[in-house]
Amino acid sequence: MHELSIVMSIVAIAQQEVQKAQASIVDEIEMDIGCLSTIEMDAFEMAWKQGIKQTILQHAAKKINRLNGKATCSDCGNIFAIQQVYEACPNCGSHFIHITQGKELRVKSLLLS
Amino acid sequence: MCATCGCDANGTLTMHEPGHHHHHEHDHQHRQKIVEVEKDVLHENNLLAERNRGYFDAKNILAMNLVSSPGSGKTTLLEKTLTDLKGTIEMAVIEGDQQTTNDADRIHATGTKVVQINTGKGCHLDAHMVLHAVQGMKLKNDSVLFIENVGNLVCPAMFDLGEKERVVIISVTEGDDKPLKYPDMFHSSTLCIINKIDLLPYVPFDVEKVRANALQVNPQLKIIELSCTGGQGLTDWYQWLQSKVLQPETV
Numbered sequence: 001m002h003e004l005s006i007v008m009s010i011v012a013i014a015q016q017e018v019q020k021a022q023a024s025i026v027d028e029i030e031m032d033i034g035c036l037s038t039i040e041m042d043a044f045e046m047a048w049k050q051g052i053k054q055t056i057l058q059h060a061a062k063k064i065n066r067l068n069g070k071a072t073c074s075d076c077g078n079i080f081a082i083q084q085v086y087e088a089c090p091n092c093g094s095h096f097i098h099i100t101q102g103k104e105l106r107v108k109s110l111l112l113s
Numbered sequence: 114m115c116a117t118c119g120c121d122a123n124g125t126l127t128m129h130e131p132g133h134h135h136h137h138e139h140d141h142q143h144r145q146k147i148v149e150v151e152k153d154v155l156h157e158n159n160l161l162a163e164r165n166r167g168y169f170d171a172k173n174i175l176a177m178n179l180v181s182s183p184g185s186g187k188t189t190l191l192e193k194t195l196t197d198l199k200g201t202i203e204m205a206v207i208e209g210d211q212q213t214t215n216d217a218d219r220i221h222a223t224g225t226k227v228v229q230i231n232t233g234k235g236c237h238l239d240a241h242m243v244l245h246a247v248q249g250m251k252l253k254n255d256s257v258l259f260i261e262n263v264g265n266l267v268c269p270a271m272f273d274l275g276e277k278e279r280v281v282i283i284s285v286t287e288g289d290d291k292p293l294k295y296p297d298m299f300h301s302s303t304l305c306i307i308n309k310i311d312l313l314p315y316v317p318f319d320v321e322k323v324r325a326n327a328l329q330v331n332p333q334l335k336i337i338e339l340s341c342t343g344g345q346g347l348t349d350w351y352q353w354l355q356s357k358v359l360q361p362e363t364v
């Protein structure tokens with residue numbers, strides 16, 4: 001499961017920020033995880049529990065924003081919601097679409113003290 | 114923590130970094146501070162992938178990332194290719210495997226330079242591992258580097274290794290709905306190989322349906338049908354490969 005290595009990357013980012021800010025602990029972490037990112041939320045939760053043990057995130061409250069999929073059609077310019085990366089444009093049927101939202105996997109903010 | 118590249122975002126090599134986290138409850142002054150980080154979690158990997166890519170570009174190396182479910186035929190395709198094209202192109206291989214060196218041994222037997230990366234529990238290669246593998250390889254200019262990823266259609270999709278081409282392999286003994294089940298892998302690949310077509314008479318696998326499903330996920334995907342063991346279609350693959358090997362540009 002790649003979720004564990006994702007969690008480890010998140011820990012690394014948090015650690016860098018804590019050092020930069022000369023803080024000592026992360027009280028809260030806010031993340032954007034798009035619905036089209038290949039993150040399984042169940043696996044992520046399990047990996048989270050395991051991965052944050054004895055790290056700077058150990059006691060952090062976790063806030064996750066799930067962002068819905070959105071795309072723009074490259075052929076007709078239509079902007080529409082998608083559930084799967086392979087959906088066609090509902091207006092013209094084109095498969096040449098550009099995903100504008102939903103692939104996010106990002107540490108948005110940290111509350112440090 | 115890796116001294117060479119300063120990267121500590123590597124999940125499979127370093128699990129925890131001790132020493133940073135001894136907090137004492139009474140230290141809390143409750144002066145809190147919000148930091149707007151806005152950082153992509155894969156940022157470190159992507160940076161390292163770009164470094165790999167720059168190295169490959171500078172040496173005119175064609176790097177290919179081969180991905181598939183376990184058993185689809187990645188190693189067999191490589192064995193065949195390394196044998197058939199020997200002497201025409203300079204080739205080298207990085208083998209990703211969780212435990213064994215079986216695949217690397219098979220590649221070694223063809224007389225090709227091969228480096229094994231054991232990922233342990235890790236279910237994918239990442240750019241950091243490839244960077245270190247490449248450091249020891251002394252790759253030749255104008256060569257081809259095949260990277261066999263860990264057998265898995267989910268996790269490797271997220272990790273750019275710095276490759277130029279991503280080749281997804283599916284065999285006819287798998288379901289023809291694979292592209293729809295694993296859209297990210299087909300979405301991010303440039304070539305799809307349908308392998309084991311020698312078995313088509315014996316399995317309920319609809320090639321046209323797979324093609325349609327794959328193209329629905331990625332309209333730009335190139336698709337080649339072949340049989341590693343029977344030999345059908347291999348010339349299409351070799352032609353595609355040759356067409357991607359860039360002649361060095363003279364200034």
Ligand SMILES: Nc1nc2c(ncn2[C@@H]2O[C@H](COP(=O)(O)OP(=O)(O)O)[C@@H](O)[C@H]2O)c(=O)[nH]1
Binds near residue numbers: 182184187189309312
């Ligand atoms: N019938 C048939 N078997 C194949 C073909 N290509 C590979 N295989 C077999 O499939 C099995 C798995 O192949 P391997 O290359 O190890 O798959 P990998 O896990 O993707 O590296 C081996 O037993 C191969 O001999 C093919 O074109 N036809």
Ligand SMILES: [Mg+2]
Binds near residue numbers: 187188189216261
């Ligand atoms: Mg193999």
Ligand SMILES: [Zn+2]
Binds near residue numbers: 089092
């Ligand atoms: Zn459209």
